[in-house]
Amino acid sequence: MKSSVVRSSAIHRFVAAAATAASLLSMGLAHAAVPLPSLNIDKTQITVSGLSSGGFMANQLGYAHSSTFKGVGVFAAGPYNCAGHSNYTACMYNATISSSALNTMQADLNNWSGTAIDAKSNVASQKVFLFVGLSDTTVGPNPMNAVQTQYLNNGVTAANLEYVQRSGTAHVLPTDFDATGNNSCGSSASPYIANCGYDGAKAVLTKLYGSLSARNNSPAAANYIEFDQTAFSTNPGLAATGWAYVPANCAAGQVCKLHVALHGCQQNYATIGDKFVRNTGFSRWADTNNIVVLFPQTKVDSTSRSTAASGLLPNPNGCWDWVGWYGSNFAQKAGTQIAALKAMVDKVSGGTTGNPGDPGNPGDPGTPATCFTASNYTHSVSGRAYALYGITYANGSNQSMGLWNIFVTTTLKQTAPNYYVIGTCP
Template sequence: MRVSLSALLLCAIPCVPASALADDGRGLARGGDPAQVSISGVSSGAAMAVQYAVAYSASITAVGSIAGPSWGCAEGSLSRAVETCLCGRSPQAAKVEAARRLAELNQIDPLAAGRPQRLARAYVFHSPADRTVRPPAGQVSARFLAEFTGRAVAVDDGDPADGSDEAGHGIITPGPGHDACRVGEQGDDAGATFVRSCGREDNVGRMFHALFGDGSAYDPTRRAADIPEADLWRFDQGRLIAQVTAERPPVADDAALVPFWPITAYSTARRRNLDMAATGYLYVPPACRPAGSGCRVHIALHGCRQDPRHFALAAGYNNWAEHYRVIIVYPAIAPGTPLAGSACGTPIPEGLGYEPNPNGCWDWWGYLDSSYRPGRYLTRAAPQMRVIAGIVAAVTAPVPP
């Protein structure tokens, strides 16, 4: 999760042809069970997953956070996001009260006696060796979710037996071909994908057991073998973005930094599309492909600097989809031009006049809001969350037999 002051000229988002719909021609029309919708993510995707679960707690049943900062920590400030949130320095008690105030103002879903109506299960993984988002951030997230939901949170900090307690920033899944488990001298940037392998450690397997399990012991043998790449289908996310942007929500400028010239703020086509990609991804396990199957729905959000398609193929969600009868949907942020650099504690000046997002992060600090509407990013009015809500509505809409 890297944040830089450098601003970049970013490419426009192309239109997606009809052929980009899911391979069976049904797109997002899956007839998923609207009473069994959950969400999770890694890094900035984890932050967005918790934001969405809190804002839509009357319809989201469970949430997972992997290597992410805590809810509401940034308070609309880029400098606070980097200097405070990535270091885990935000007290959760004040944030729980802030969430309850948003509910009282009807900016997020209403609560009953201070508790969500449906959100009941949560899982938090944070490696003690994460150098990008420091471990205290995961501890704050777990305490926040426990107090907000009034229920115990499944907390996972890895296993010394396979080195996953020393893993760097990212999501852990078994198998070859992923980033190294342990962080070396190069730190978290030693990995290219932020999908790590630490023996048999499996973040998604343990998370789904916590979110969907029936109380029986976790059984790693239930994990399916590698899923064919052709079974990862695309869907037209651009249409859902357009439904939100047609209402013209105010969106902060991004920026270009021209050498030897002052910073000039303006809105690129990427920003006008809410920094989101035109194509998202979808995995429908065989048990959920017949009409009327009524499967669970899980939204999985990639992190900063992660390729959305690679995340959807490699992170391990698809390997557990058949066992738990769950449709996995992968919304996507459009890539920028990734910039590496230090994370926790990096000084960032306020008042930049623009809101850069070069690393393709989800909006967990309010980069779409700026001075137009500070704090919107935590509410149901947040543009990216409205797109996700549109995805959920499409996947759970009734499908004729």
């Protein structure tokens, strides 16, 4: 009698969960944000790149945390802390940045080295990729020339620095494939992603990591994760959620690389949807090259704020902070957005190192993993998964397993303590 009551109660919960999920699906809300997972990341293979304000932020991260980021890609941006001393307009619109201005920025790097930022000597060993379109009037070649000069002045060798200037290309993240909603290569317009016959994602990842395996043009939808950013910051310029692409083998515990891809102004998820996440090509190359990609997200901030050298300004385009909206230390480790991004990197790279064969000792390749095949409900009550808004997620990897009920059956593989992935055991 007791077992019948329990089963009846469970079935009612399943029906309620299914109804909730169906309702959420009809409203477009079924995909809920999950905690950012901790993965098995090779900490010598952490890199960053970005376009426009994302390029400025990538540059800032690379200098501020030079001991963490081993490579930096800058698409159409300007030199470190340029807007810390000049109105932001003097750092873009193809403005010429003088040697005197670069000397002032260099004084910051010299004075902050080892305190407000990591030791600047680390920069000399970074691999650097630079790109600008010669038809780009939003930022343009002149500020990018200053970025190159600044890296060379800080010891980056010619062999470690690649600088591409491409004709017929405007202010865009260039690709070599068409994608729905993208703009033309010669147009600096939303979503600032265009088929230019040049694979920007491949170019930057190749420079930072070496030769790549052929890309997968259809990366699995299940490998895209929307994660909770509020765990890392409540900064008014950061969205509540960000995105990550986690290849299945990385989710299963294999040692992987980590790349942070930063969108530009008017490129956040709230403005252009998933175009930067899916249409730029990063996930295509990540899928076949053991690379986890973080796509952190900004949001529009219409409040006018005092900036470092540009007066009182709002942030209506959802730009990354390269002008000091959120404090004069915006380019330092203590800068609000830099600190949040570093915390995300630390979280996702905080997993175990070694072979995922043994859930008790991921470094032991000799013990097979343990698999559990059960309903999604059973997985959740057994502590292998959890339910959120009627959807089930695997503990640890946060992979979506589908509806939370007794009718959907999933095989989970345990690859580490309290870490499960969708898969099978040999």
